[in-house]
Amino acid sequence: MIESIDLAVVGAGPAGLAAAAQAGEQGMKVTLVDTFVLPGGQYYKQTPPALGEEEPPDAYASQLLAGVDRDSVRLLTGTSVWGLFLEDSTGQGDGDSGYLLCLYGPPGTPRRLKARSVILAPGAYDRPVPFPGWTLPGVITAGAALNLVKHQRVLPGRRILLSGTGPLQLVLARHLLEGGAELAGVLDANPFPWSGWRHATAAWGQWARLREGWDSYRAMQKAGVNIRWGHWVRRAEGEGRVVRAVIGPVNASPTEGTASAGAETVKVDTICLGHGFTPAVQLSCLAGCEHSYNPVQRAHAPVRDEWLQTSQAGLFVAGDGAGIGGKDVARLEGRLAALGAARALGQRVAPERVAALRGDLARQRRFAAVLDALFPLSAHLGNLLTDDTVLCRCEEITVSQVRQAVAEGATTVSAVRMLTRAGMGRCQGRMCGASVAELLARELDRPVEAIGQATPRPPVVPVPLEGLMDNGGA
Amino acid sequence: MMARQSWDVVVVGGGLIGSSAAYHLTRSGVRTLLLEKGDLASGASGANFGNAQVQDSEFGLSLELTCQGYGLVANLEEELDTCLDFRQTGSLLLIETEKQWAAMERRAAVLEGGGVHSQLLDREELSRLEPSLSPEAVIGALYHAYEGDLNPFKLVHAYALRGREHGLEVRTHTEVTSVRVEGGRVTGVEARDPQANGAGYIAADCVILANGAWAQRLAQTASIDLPLLWVHGEALITETLPLLTRNAISSAAFFEDTEESEEQAVGFCMRQRPEGQVMIGEAALVTKALERHVTATSLPAIAREARQRYPGLQQAAIIRGWAIPVAFLADNRPLLGPVDEVPGLLVATGLKSTIIWTPLVGALLSDMVTGRELDPRLAEFSPTREL
Numbered sequence: 001m002i003e004s005i006d007l008a009v010v011g012a013g014p015a016g017l018a019a020a021a022q023a024g025e026q027g028m029k030v031t032l033v034d035t036f037v038l039p040g041g042q043y044y045k046q047t048p049p050a051l052g053e054e055e056p057p058d059a060y061a062s063q064l065l066a067g068v069d070r071d072s073v074r075l076l077t078g079t080s081v082w083g084l085f086l087e088d089s090t091g092q093g094d095g096d097s098g099y100l101l102c103l104y105g106p107p108g109t110p111r112r113l114k115a116r117s118v119i120l121a122p123g124a125y126d127r128p129v130p131f132p133g134w135t136l137p138g139v140i141t142a143g144a145a146l147n148l149v150k151h152q153r154v155l156p157g158r159r160i161l162l163s164g165t166g167p168l169q170l171v172l173a174r175h176l177l178e179g180g181a182e183l184a185g186v187l188d189a190n191p192f193p194w195s196g197w198r199h200a201t202a203a204w205g206q207w208a209r210l211r212e213g214w215d216s217y218r219a220m221q222k223a224g225v226n227i228r229w230g231h232w233v234r235r236a237e238g239e240g241r242v243v244r245a246v247i248g249p250v251n252a253s254p255t256e257g258t259a260s261a262g263a264e265t266v267k268v269d270t271i272c273l274g275h276g277f278t279p280a281v282q283l284s285c286l287a288g289c290e291h292s293y294n295p296v297q298r299a300h301a302p303v304r305d306e307w308l309q310t311s312q313a314g315l316f317v318a319g320d321g322a323g324i325g326g327k328d329v330a331r332l333e334g335r336l337a338a339l340g341a342a343r344a345l346g347q348r349v350a351p352e353r354v355a356a357l358r359g360d361l362a363r364q365r366r367f368a369a370v371l372d373a374l375f376p377l378s379a380h381l382g383n384l385l386t387d388d389t390v391l392c393r394c395e396e397i398t399v400s401q402v403r404q405a406v407a408e409g410a411t412t413v414s415a416v417r418m419l420t421r422a423g424m425g426r427c428q429g430r431m432c433g434a435s436v437a438e439l440l441a442r443e444l445d446r447p448v449e450a451i452g453q454a455t456p457r458p459p460v461v462p463v464p465l466e467g468l469m470d471n472g473g474a
Numbered sequence: 475m476m477a478r479q480s481w482d483v484v485v486v487g488g489g490l491i492g493s494s495a496a497y498h499l500t501r502s503g504v505r506t507l508l509l510e511k512g513d514l515a516s517g518a519s520g521a522n523f524g525n526a527q528v529q530d531s532e533f534g535l536s537l538e539l540t541c542q543g544y545g546l547v548a549n550l551e552e553e554l555d556t557c558l559d560f561r562q563t564g565s566l567l568l569i570e571t572e573k574q575w576a577a578m579e580r581r582a583a584v585l586e587g588g589g590v591h592s593q594l595l596d597r598e599e600l601s602r603l604e605p606s607l608s609p610e611a612v613i614g615a616l617y618h619a620y621e622g623d624l625n626p627f628k629l630v631h632a633y634a635l636r637g638r639e640h641g642l643e644v645r646t647h648t649e650v651t652s653v654r655v656e657g658g659r660v661t662g663v664e665a666r667d668p669q670a671n672g673a674g675y676i677a678a679d680c681v682i683l684a685n686g687a688w689a690q691r692l693a694q695t696a697s698i699d700l701p702l703l704w705v706h707g708e709a710l711i712t713e714t715l716p717l718l719t720r721n722a723i724s725s726a727a728f729f730e731d732t733e734e735s736e737e738q739a740v741g742f743c744m745r746q747r748p749e750g751q752v753m754i755g756e757a758a759l760v761t762k763a764l765e766r767h768v769t770a771t772s773l774p775a776i777a778r779e780a781r782q783r784y785p786g787l788q789q790a791a792i793i794r795g796w797a798i799p800v801a802f803l804a805d806n807r808p809l810l811g812p813v814d815e816v817p818g819l820l821v822a823t824g825l826k827s828t829i830i831w832t833p834l835v836g837a838l839l840s841d842m843v844t845g846r847e848l849d850p851r852l853a854e855f856s857p858t859r860e861l
Contacts, residue, residue, distance in 0.1 A: 085770045100770050112770075288767075395749075408635055409644065415513040418520060418627040421749070426713045426793055458768050462713060462791035468777040 002470075005029045007341050008101055008115035010081050010283065013041020014064065014327040015319025016121035018334030019341075020075075021067030023119075026342040026349075031113060033076045033103060035461075039065060041123055042143065043327040045151045064331065079105030082459035082467075084118065084287045086312070098314060099287070102458070104467035111470050117314045117341040120284055121334060124277035124320035127299075127377065128431050129164075131384035133236030134273070135393050142172050142274030149175045156181075157270025161245050163187040163233040164274030166375035167209075170216035172272060177223050184268045186220065187231040189250050189275070189378040199370040206367050209328075233271055234263060234384060245271055250380045276377055278434060279321050282460040285453075287312055293449035294323055296372050299434065300453055306358075307340030308333055316340055325368040332361040381435075382442050391439065392432040394425020402436060406443045413437050413454045426462055429454045481507045483843055484663050484678040486650045486692065487685030488512075489519030490626060490829065491822045493633035494836025495682055500642040502840045507676065508634065508642060509665060511649035511685075515630040518686045519828065521709065521798040522626040523745045523753050525722045527827040528590055529565050529618040530729075532806045535851050536826075537588045539834060546833035547622060553833075556632040559625040559748055565722040566595075566604060567616040567729075568742070568783065574726040578616040581729065585618075593617045606718050611783040621722060623745060626829065633836075652695035653681050653819060660696070660818030680843055682820045687764060687799035689809075689823045693857075696816050700809060701861035702824055706765060707800040708772040709755035713791040718746050718784065738771060742779040752790070754780045761799070768795040802826070803861060810835060810855040812842060821857035 009020045012034035020032040032039070038046040044064065067073075083102030098116040103109060126141035133139065140156055142164055148154045149172075160176055161184040162169050173186050203210060220226075228247075235246040248263030281291060284302040289310035291300045301323040302310045309316050316337040319330030336357050339349045387400040397420045405419040413429070413436050416422055422436055423429030429436075433454050441448040459468065485496045488510025496508040510516070526547045531540040551558050569575050575594075582592045595603065596614045603617065634644050648667035653660060654675065662677040683689040687704035724743035738759040746752045757772035773795050780787050801824040803809065808831070813819040822839055825831045841848060 083768075083770060083773075102770060408631055409514070409646065411646065412513055414516065415646075418513065418515055419631060424751075426791070428793055457794050457796050458773065459792055459795065462793050464789045465712070465777045465781060465792055466788045468710075468773045468792060470774050 002100070002112045002114050003110055004114040005031050006115065006345060007031075007117045007119065007338075008033065008099070008113055009119045009121060010101070011041065011121035011123055011319070011321070012036075012039035012075070012077070013121060013123050013319060013330065014043050015123070015321075015330035015334035015337075016041065016119070017044075017064040017067065018331040019119045019121060019318055019338040020073045021064060022335045022338035023341060024067070024072040026338065026347055027072065028342060028345070030073045031076060031115070032073055033079050033081055033101070035078070035080050037078045039075060039077060042147070043330075045147065047151050047153070076103065076105055076109055079103050079109050080461045080463065081283065082461050082463045084283045086287065087114070104463045117316070117344055119316045119318055119334070119337045119341060120321055121317075121319045121330070122280040122283060122321040124279050124324055125430065126273070127276050127278045128435065129273060129275045129381060129384065130389050130391050130435050131234060131236070132386050132389050133238070133242065135390050136236050136238055136242045137240065138238070138242035138269055139236050139271045139273065142168055142272045143277070145270075145272040146172050146175060149179045155179045156272070157268075158182060159184050159268050160270040160272060161185050161187070161233065161247075161266055161268045162272045162274065163189075163245075163247070164272075164276070165189045165378070166274065166276060166371060167213050167216075169274045170213055170220065172274065173225065174216040174219040177219055183220070183223060183225045184245075184266050185247070186225055186227045187233065187247060188227050188229050188375075189232045190229065190375050192229045193374040196374060199373070202366040202370045205363070209367070232378070232384075233273075236271055242268060242271055244268065250378050250383065252383065276375070277320060277324050279323060281321065282430075282456040284310060284315075284317055284321070285456045286458060286460055287315055289315060289317075295449070296376065297324055298377050298438075298448065299323075307343065308337040309340055309344070314341070314344055325365060326371075328364045329361065329368050332357055332364060336361065381438060385439065391435050392420075392422035392425065394427050394431070395421040397422040397432075399439065402439055403443060406440065411440070411444060412452050413440065414452070416440065417454060423454055428456065428460075479675070480677040481505050482678065483507070483680045483682060484509060484650075484676060485682045485684055486663065487517070487683070487688070488514040488630065488634070488644065488646060489517050489684065489686060490515075490522070490630055490832045491825065491835055492682070492684035493630045493637070494832045495684055495822065495839040496642050496644070497633040497637040498836040498840035499843060500637045500640045502844055504840070504843060506637075506642050507678070508637070508644045509648045509650050509663070510644070510646045513646055514634055514644070515627045517688070518798050518800050519626050519630055521707070521796055521800075522828060523722070523743065523755070524623040524626050524829060525565070525745060525827065526622040526624065526830045527565060527722065528621055528830065529567065529585070529592060529616065530724070530827055532826065533584055533588070535854060536807060537585070537590070540827075540830055541589060543830040543834040544620075544622070547624070547830055550624070550629065550833060554632040554636050556628065556635070558628045558632060560622060561624070561748065562620065562622045563720050563722060564617060564619045565621040565724070566600070567724055567726045568607075568612045569614045569616065569726045570612055572613070574730065575613060577729060578726050582616060590618065593619075604719060604721065606784055606786055608783055608785050616726065623722065624829065629829070629832065650692060653692055655696050655816055658817070660816060680818045680820065682822060682839055684822045686823050687801040689801070689821055691764075693813070693819075693821065696813075696819055698813055698816060698819070698858065700821065700857055701803060701859065702801055702809060703760060703804065704799045704801045705758035706761045706763070706797060707755070708757040708768055708776070708795060708797040709753060710773055710776055710792050710795040711754070712752040712787070713793050714750035715746070715752055715790055716750070718752060718786065719744070720746070738775065740775045740779055742783060744780065744784070752787070758800070764799050766797050766799070768797045772797070805861060808855050809857040810838065811852060811857060813857050815858065
């Protein structure tokens, strides 16, 4: 007998926590599922108890985390959602429309859950930007580095170079400095944001965020580290792990010599790459939701209505999984999606509550749009690629192998996948999908949105064979 | 330059059979256009395990052609001058009941008569050959040492590539919506594609339907009902694992008479790729829909079959499932040849084990189009036979 609930919320970050708390307030029967052992997601990640107590990062976070302790919200942690199916497609339809979620978690966790509505709050993951040597040990993403230093209390290295764009790099730099690391430099692929003043009205009221940015900037100044604008790491070098980074201006091609293109070599033991995030759209794709390409963020995201409902009735997406907006957009979207789900289940939703939420959300989205405008993903990614640069790290597929596939007639990510195995490995294209699409677009001289993306199939995350069973493995 | 809009032959379906036919026709000097609605090998050929199987052939003409086919498959890398990851491996039909044992005994005798040496292994012999297999799960197996496998994607692309070198035109993402029949014979196809390049009417003297289960719908546009059936077939794949088996594994239960049923049937077959990933199938549901979504019930059902026989797979990470319509015929023989009612229309689909037939069927289709003399027994594969 599969348990049946009103609402399943997938992901316990800011969006998911807010959604579950709001739905609980509405009196819905809610289950909140998250892969990590503790709720919080990436923004409010909690330090595991074994590593000592940590104050939640701000009052709102503690409020969110406390909000799920209510009787109405059940929390399933350490649990992956590997499949999401429309009830009719399971062939077990009992007339009740809704969704079937396939779960895999610790012993005792239900393996299947039926929900009349689902809010996906899957968040995002670091966008990989390939360049020669990016797969060397010691080259990690900014998100991973922040996680290590902030929550696991581990420095990823001693002499660390940051390369990417946007304010996350400042936050990371401050944490690394506080942890005692030496910064070999902070590179931002975009020019200095001179045009920032134009967005002053959108930033008005964002005092906490501006304050965090300013504090981080001051910490860097004190350590004598300056941001180098319009620069990035062009190559990582070393035997078995990174020992040197070749840095240079973003508009120089990789083959241009060190001296002529203003490139220089920096001694490092760690490089952190922070080129922004990609929405985790695997579950929304699997459920057959319509997606569209966001040309500013250069990623696909689910299409949503004013209640954040996707093209599939009863399925909502909130937070970064629908386009990168940050934690404040996420928590407001979580609340709005929960009200949308409540409304879809026939509950009365206070219109003034909805209007207030939408007003706040519009304000936060304006600020998120400023960050998008000031720190876009560089348009020069192609300049980093040499023939032997690895694109798919699971299967170790290089740029020249993908170019060969294009020469043989491949015009889609799926065709490249079949010909080269790029995207066939353990991560199923999460890491390389966007890079392959961008390269295809350049090679074929077509817009990226015309290239399409790989089709996720269940299980959307690796699950042990035993974990596919629907009855706890019996 | 205007794209040519008049062809000797239009081949519909860029899978194993379509690409082979297009290649062989082009090599015979026939002006050929290959049309595929998605990417090459994106239908059932892309879901194929890559097995070149002799052992599971039907008897009679099928077995004879299958044996011929094996030689052709083994020679493909040389013929196409391309690495296809071809390997010669063994295959095991796992026997689970006394009844299956008796059936496999009879099968081995007939295969032997057809020149295919198969060997019945008891539980102990099987354990030595296949140590990863749980001895409790089986009573023995029918073993055939000379089978093979290759990478189906590479084969399709090699045919397309070598065909192009000889003048073949390949258009992917071009969907054929109907076969045009005028004055009682084929005059071409109607097609559409997103770039509107080559869309509309494409004239051809001859149209070959090599598009698997989708052939049914297209034949209907020429008022032909094919006796074609298909299952919604589903399978899954593990992450890269250390060597588990070099043999193609399937269950002798596949040869038991099964009733056509509304229920999902779950058989067992398994093949470890040279890269180490293990493909495991299969759940099959006879359907009239042409869908490719993985269902919630298939993955646990397949997992159960696998775990029972290979307990070592219990903790192996499954990274993907897939589903595709797979064509078959009630008599397990293919639809292959001209449709007598509509001159110019040919069909090639429903091959039981497609890889082993691929080079041979391509050559046969080319012979059919160019009017070479054919083995009269091929009439038993007639696309409009009564079933």
